[in-house]
Amino acid sequence: MDVSKQGENGNVYSTAGDGRITHAHADGERPGKGGLNVQNGERIQLENGEEFSGENARKGEKILNGNLVPDEEEISIRYASENISNSVDSSQDSNCSLNENGDKMATSEFSEIVLEKGEVNVEEERDNEPPMTGKQDEIQINPPENDVSGEDIAVISKTNGDVVQIIRPHSQLPKPEAPRGIMNSSPLEDENSHQVQRSRSLPEKASVDMPSIGKFIREKSNSFSAAIAKRLSSLKERENEDSKPYSNVTEFNLSGLKVTVKFKNNGNDDIDNGKKFVLKGRISFFTRSNCRDCSAVRSFFRERGLRFVEINIDVYPMREKELIERTGSSSVPQIFFNEKLFGGLVALNSLRNCGMFEQRLKEMLERKCPDDAPAPPVYGFDDPEEEHTDQMVGIIRVLRQRLPIQDRLMKMKIVKNCFAGSEMVEVIIQHLDCGRKKAIEVGKQLARKHFIHHVFGENEFEDGNHFYRFLEHEPFIPKCFNFRGSINDSEPKSAAMVSQRLAKIMSAILESYASEDRRHLDYLGISNSEEFRRYVNLAQDLHRVNILALSADEKMTLFLNLHNAMVIHAVIRIGHPGGVVDRKVFYSDFQYLVGGHPYSLTTIKNGILRSNRRPPYSLVKPFGAGDKRLELAFPKVNPLIHFGLCNGTRSSPTVRFYTSQGVEAELRRATREFFQSDGMEVDLAKRTVYLSGVIKWFSADFGQEKEILKWVLNYLDATKSGLLTHLLGDGGPINIVYKNYDWAVNS
DSSP: OOEEEEOTTSOEEEEOTTSOEEEEEGGGOOOOSOOOEEETTTEEEOTTSOEEEGGGGGGGEEEETTEEEESSSOOOOOOOOSOSSTTSOTTSOTTEEEOTTSOEEEOOSSOOOOOBTTBOOOOOOOTTOOOOOGGGGSOOOOOOSOOTTSSOOOEEEEETTEEEEEOOOOTTSOOOOOOTTTSOOOTTSOTTOOOOOOOOOOOTTSOOOOOOHHHHHHHHHHHHHHHHHHHHHTHHHHHHHOOSOOOSEEEEEETTEEEEEEOOOOSSEEEETTEEEEOOSOEEEEEOTTOHHHHHHHHHHHHHTOOEEEEETTTSTTHHHHHHHHHSSOOSOEEEETTEEEEOHHHHHHHHHHTOHHHHHHHHHSSOOOTTSOOOOOTTOOOOOOOOBOTTHHHHHHHHHHSOOEEEEETTEEEEEEEEHHHHHHHHHHHHTOOHHHHHHHHHHHHHTTSEEETTSOOSOOSSSOEEEEGGGOTTGGGBTTOOSSOOOBOOOOHHHHHHHHHHHHHHHHHHHBOTTSOOBOHHHHHTSHHHHHHHHHHGGGTTOOGGGSOHHHHHHHHHHHHHHHHHHHHHHTOOOOSHHHHHIIIIIOEEEETTEEEEHHIIIIIIITTSOOOTTOSSOSSOTTOGGGGGSOSSOOGGGGGTOOOSBTTSOOOOOOOTTSHHHHHHHHHHHHIIIIIEEEETTTTEEEEOHHHHHTGGGTOSHHHHHHHHGGGOOHHHHHHHHHHHHSOOOOEEEEOOOOOSBOO
């Protein structure tokens, strides 16, 4: 049952059983007795039979003494909906309601409350009223919010069999505005209002359709990608409008992200009067290693950002014949624009000085490169070379098949993979059908060509119970990184020729993958280059070369270049050492097979170049007594070698490769560059000389400290030489401080 209450100002409120206010009148006014019939919330029918829509319902009302008076006796609005708002609990009993104290009260199935002096009239539900359906659960009409006559029409809703009658406050009273998202916009609201429809709670049985996290991320990603694409598309337009000089780097900011876009130059783009044109052709030029003119041409193209194809005939010797056919000579550099010969450095400088280079370049390269232009070098293919098979290869192959290879006990030691000299002699006699003396002579020839070695290096070859092993069975072979599965059985090449070719290939690598000052190397680029692949193949020719046939300068050149090349190879293969323990592996365990013997970075530097002297912080010499490699050690130490050897660190001298014709002069130049850069500093105020740690570690090669300073004077520039001469001449004490060594890799 609904209950009527009286407010503080004498107003009467009609409350439902749960205490909610359902009907209110300001200042004790009463509602009219007329009625309106509403069907499905669409039309309102008056008792006289006239119909009009709910939107224009107030046209049939009159204003009398400021109050809204309907034309008819009674207004009756019926709703077929079951819920008028979300606050009504449909699960409550239709025959029970709660009073103000929360007690249950019995009510009729359908009631109408008229607030007049507390009088309540109950009207039974008509029998012929159609039953409610699920579709009628929604509110059928939305009564107009504003009443121009002063009052709102009462709205009656049927909830659980009860009729709830609501009368809105007087229209001229202050009315609060609903915040955004609370109410649905009605037809009478202002068109400019933007109210968001409030979400409604769903029944418990209804399935909740919420967007998944994946869908949310995709939507955000699409919006973010669209923002980036839109930003990128506007970059070129902004560049044209920008009055700043042209730049190939553009920066822009997005929310929470800084994006730097660098337009990649396709290598054939140039600038002509502020306009960019695309070169479709190809620039090719023939070069040689250690050529100054070739270096100048290379630098010119790099500064212009032009892509070019370099054909180094020292790396690709078979291309020299093509160079002669195209130009009529073997001189370099020779530049080609597509298939047309442009000329050398002189022609390039002439066009550059007259300002016609860009125009000529555009004219010659505006079309695609034809097939008859010089072809770029192809990776993975070696030039065909005439290789002569060693005369002893046939014999050695028979020995490898017939000799019993066993582990034997000799001098209280187990010697692995060896055979006896007498066994080898018997096999040779059977194979060559010769006498024993001839077979012994053949065995000595095999030993001199490094096919076999005595297990302890005691003799060349003798008949009897002496044990030998093949070169590929030596215990040091697994540490040799120029050994690739088998020994090179070809006729050994000249050591001087192998050394010269090694220097040319490594110089070509530096020209392409080193910085201008040669202090930093691109090891990744080197490892993927065709030049390095050819170097690795060339290193196999060192297996059985005869180093004893080299002169002193040729031997010096070979081991200097071999040391620097092995450092690059070691950094690529095993990585640069990070600590003291790793340095031992790097400098001692990374080896090459050269002339039938293993050589590490330590044995080359301290054993060969430093006359078999002990390395720093070591008590053992590289070569022991009876070592065959002692024959190659230099009788006297040249201190300049310390500034010609690079160990792959930032504090070491720059990497370079030498020629046998001018190795001494090239070493002096390398020493001068080392001391003139950061190898030595003089502080006149503190009377202190700062030297590299290399001089401290190998002080035995330089002499006493004062002798070191006098020796350094020969390789200083005028400024440092003057300061040091002043310190040495005044007779005062001089402090020598050695700098900290930077062991970081020079990449």
